[in-house]
Amino acid sequence: ARCQCKLDPRERKNCGYPGISPVECGKAGCCFNTSVPGVPWCFAPRAKKVEKVCPNDPHARINCGFPGITAKQCERKGCCFRAHPADVPWCFYHRMVEE
Numbered sequence: 041a042r043c044q045c046k047l048d049p050r051e052r053k054n055c056g057y058p059g060i061s062p063v064e065c066g067k068a069g070c071c072f073n074t075s076v077p078g079v080p081w082c083f084a085p086r087a088k089k090v091e092k093v094c095p096n097d098p099h100a101r102i103n104c105g106f107p108g109i110t111a112k113q114c115e116r117k118g119c120c121f122r123a124h125p126a127d128v129p130w131c132f133y134h135r136m137v138e139e
Contacts, residue, residue, distance in 0.1 A: 044087075054083060056080070113131075
């Protein structure tokens with residue numbers, strides 16, 4: 041994403057070699073910006089931020105428990121617990137989402 045390339049020029053970590061083209065830099069999965077002299081023009085993007093969330097859609101739940109599991113047992117497994125609605129897992133895995 042473009043926003044991953046917006047970082048302070050002093051924070052840039054070199055990702056290329058002298059004379060690398062914008063196309064070659066992009067192929068390497070890196071950012072290219074020549075607007076600031078004296079810092080790398082081909083540089084590593086900012087790391088993506090990911091967050092664990094419990095899915096809101098009951099039908100997107102992936103079972104993490106067993107019939108009759110308690111909230112405490114489920115949470116000990118590191119999973120989400122919601123005792124509703126019927127006919128879907130109440131103990132289910134988190135999903136990873138990018139911020």
